[in-house]
Amino acid sequence: MKNIENFVSELLSATENAPELLLQDLCAIQQRYSYIPENAVEILASKLNLPAVQIYGVIDFYSFLHRKARGTFDILFSDNITDRMLGNQSLIDSLCEKLDIEPGTPRIDGRVTVSVTSCTGICDQGPALLVNGMTVSGLNEERISKIAELIEEDTPLSDWPASFFVVEDNIQRSDILLDDKIINGSAIESLQKNGSDALLEILEQSGLRGRGGAGFKTALKWRFCRDTDSDQHYVVCNADEGEPGTFKDRILLNSYADNVCEGMTLCAGIIGAKKGYIYLRGEYRYLLDDLEQTLQKRRDANLLGKNICGHEGFDFDIDIHLGAGAYICGEESSLIESLEGKRGIPRKRPPFPVTNGFCNQPTVVNNVETFVAAAKIAVFGADWYGSVGSSESTGTKLLSISGDCARPGIYEYPFGVSIEQVLEDCGAHDTQAVQVAGAAGSTVPAQEFHRSIAFEDLSTGGSFMIFNQQRDMLEMVQNFCHFFCHESCGFCTPCRVGGALMKDLVDKVMVGHATHNDLKEMENIGQIMQQNSHCGLGVTAPKPVLDTLEKFPQIYMQRLANRGFEPAFDLDAALEESRQITGRDDAEAHIEYEPLLNTAGQDES
Template sequence: MSEFENTIHTICESYGGDRARMMDIVRDVHEKYGCCSGKAMNLIARGTGAHRVEVQSVVTFYAFYSEKPKGRVVIRLCNDIVDTMFGIEHVARAFSEELGIGFGETTADGRFTLEYTPCIGMSDQAPAALINEVVVTSLSSDSVRGIVRTLRESGDPQKLVRRLGDGNNAHKLVRAMVQNGLRKKGPVVFAEMESGNALRKALALSPVEVIRDIKTARLRGRGGAGFPAGMKWEFTRAADGDRKFVMCNADEGEPGTFKDRVILTERADLMLEGMAIAGYAIGAQEGIIYLRGEYAYLRKFLENVIENRRRDGFLGKDILGKKGFHFDVRIQLGAGAYVCGEETALISSCEGLRGDPKTRPPFPAQKGYLEQPTVVNNVETFCCVARILEKGPGWFVEMGSKGSPGTKVLSISGDCNSPGVYEFPMGVTMAEVLREAGADDVQAVQVGGPSREIVGPEGFERVICFDDLATGGAIVILNSSRNITEMARKYMDFFVEESCGYCTPCRVGNVLMMKKLEDILDGKGQLSDLDYLHDLAETVKTASRCGLGQASPNPILTTLERFRPFYEKLLRTHPKNFDPSFDLRAAVAEAEGLVGRKSAAIET
């Protein structure tokens, strides 16, 4: 056996040759060789009993994996809308110039690869980039020169971290320059906690009573969809299964969302306590935290938190002396796929598959991870769970609004004086949020990321809650200098790039909407194009298989509804019924170049 074969064999063995751990195996191969080549895929197939094409289907699905070799240092510059607002083009140009390559390219010496990546959860310190697993924030063209110099000298991205961030960002297992930006601590998530308090109270109740408390608290999922958590738990508890699972969705990929990053950094204990309570309530012994690949820099730290909780008896066997209650947690790293934040896609990914959403029904509560009953909740939801058990459902429902009790942690970024993380009571008005964030010139606010809606000043008296302005946490503020239609274009581009491609409407419809939008923004649109966009959007919304596709027309639909004049002023009606999107000059340009003469027929 060659050394290469040996290494891959060992990697497969370290996961028991379990093909459900394909994500980890491929990741380890990447760490070692910078890619997962055809040769490696054959060996992984052999080492796991999977078929080569199944390995390839995983490798080619995730943005952080690659069949082709990449540079030893991969620079992924975040090109989210907020980064665009704060000078990404200068940063991008600086990277390109310093490295002598374009985006999507690798230097000839194989040292550097330069790429774009969607939101990495650093919108409040944009522009930001991931350099291998190291996060660099608040970039400027000046800092880029220094970064490239350091990387050329040392090859070690960790050397870029000169000043550590606040809180646990400075922890020896994190050592990141990331700032928490925690500006408003609320009573639920960011209040002080003592580990074990909530869990102890939960274990004094029966599992059914725990679920009853969650239902009494009317807790709804904090990821954005707002499904009642207690009901989800009840279904899962009632479902038949040899094993049951608790999954924590720490894959916040909705552009402009970064609150889970801060919760994971500062309140991982609270979240894990909530997971253990869920395990007790539904009868699960195993939990998985699906941590987005962008937050890999938190992995060692989180593993340490988990280890400490095992040591303290909050995880493991006979937890807190409760005979027969066993619960333990592992971390599953993602690899750059927004769709994996969708709960069934997340489950697929944990199973070592492409991050395709699953067919529903059956729902995860009946058949989830490994076909077993599974609860998937968001990071913040588990924190709420722990607090509800600690302080009681009555305490919880006194905060917030009737349909949405409790608090909501918001990630605020864009044009404001104080971007960062805020824990507000549910039911707070947008105006109040804007006031606290120090935003005085506001043209619009993108609430809940591109999946949700854009709100203009006429909507600032609306309130944050599941029944009005629902959001998984993202609040992006746009001042009067920002171009609304351009923002819609960027967000559509995001959906085009992040569609898993499983179903027709999302895979094709978004490309078609994007194309038409580009025509309009290029001044080649006509009035009937707006009906065309509405019709396409209706098909994509109605027919798409998962929440990604169903939400993907929203950047166009909500801007069209609330900022229609911005589109109308770009539209034309051709007097002769020609199609304004056809540009003869552009269509002959290539031929003109090839034959070396200009068209004589085009009037100038």
């Protein structure tokens, strides 16, 4: 293997020592060496003229970057609640046993590491894992045995069975967005024919709203950006798709990549951008080569590059930036920080990206699905889209359906479809609840299944996870609380501390040690997080707890300890160090803890 100094130097000369490419350089080093060695950091620091401590700060921020060597085979099991429902835990145990390894620590011979990561976006074909960044889906005991064998034989990934790496689109229901095809370049031609004012008008009339979740009007966003005075504008496609249970952008990037690029190019033509970025989540590295090829084909066809489609002065190109395992980087301002090669700490807003985005220049950030819809609206017109859906939510929505149903996968529906209808179509029976919009979304109980998917009712980026009557909803809550605690960027106290306290309290409920006071405390912490967090992550993180406390109180009540108070830790054991320092170990240096009877708790039972 090439020595590290040469590898890093070559990498940096290829990227022209651009500091905003730091994260991309780190991803490449990590991929090559399974960690970021100290001497690599030294070279990066001197060539990019950055303090080493800043580079270490970036490494420590992203969960796919490491300062210490991982195994030659670095395995990360996806650990979303849907992976758990599909039995990932026993598969993790089985692989660890076969490889004789403890989770999280490299094996002594350096061959392999096995640990877990947040949802990898394969919930319809799980359980899944990443091995050296590449996705393996459809895990079962047989596949796990084969993987253990391949690792023991030190078989390079390129010689592993190709079937292991197949990820199907799995489209179960399609509608206008997926069915109605456009010719490459036709949206660009429509812009040239109609002009940017008329095109913005068409987008406005279509009613298109952002598909990343918040539903901001797309035409308005593009207009704000276009009208911000600057000679550099940027287009960014948010392909971070980190919300647990969401995997619809995966299929658009796989089979509709041309439409994504067409939408970005259309946006560039309208706002006057010369450069665009696709921010691709690290978990979707397996899509990278094909996406690069799509970009190259478009350059060859003059759909990207200089004088696009022969239109003098219409220059635009797209680069792909990889994320590195940080959910917060889906939030648009964190994403921009990450694109600039920094830690993904959300910015203070306002100012918004449309005026002060990438490199402080006006920037449009849109979801993958939004760009596809915009491209097609430019070709088929406002009515094609606007006549479908509901009054406040026109068009269709891609749903990523997983959990307890016969046919998980991608379903495209006109907005306004009821939960009932979706459950019937995907073959869900005996459903206890649906989690709409991911971990940050709403827990919908059976009595609310008449509600609809729409911005005016249940708004969603696309995640739709189904739980049948046999499921313990507290396991879902616990999984999400651990997720948010892990994914908090740590910048603000309400989210950093509140999220950790919430996780501990849910764990306490789970083991049957919690009391009524703990439930009140959970509500209290949840409200503090909602009201005081710096960004959307902290604001939405307590939602699974607050929703289930209200709609599924029994999952908490049935586990409450029959006591008024139970300490969160062993008070007497915590005093041991003080006893040793003071040299006292008499009776008065100990605390006797007598559990109190909780009359309120007894009343409940």
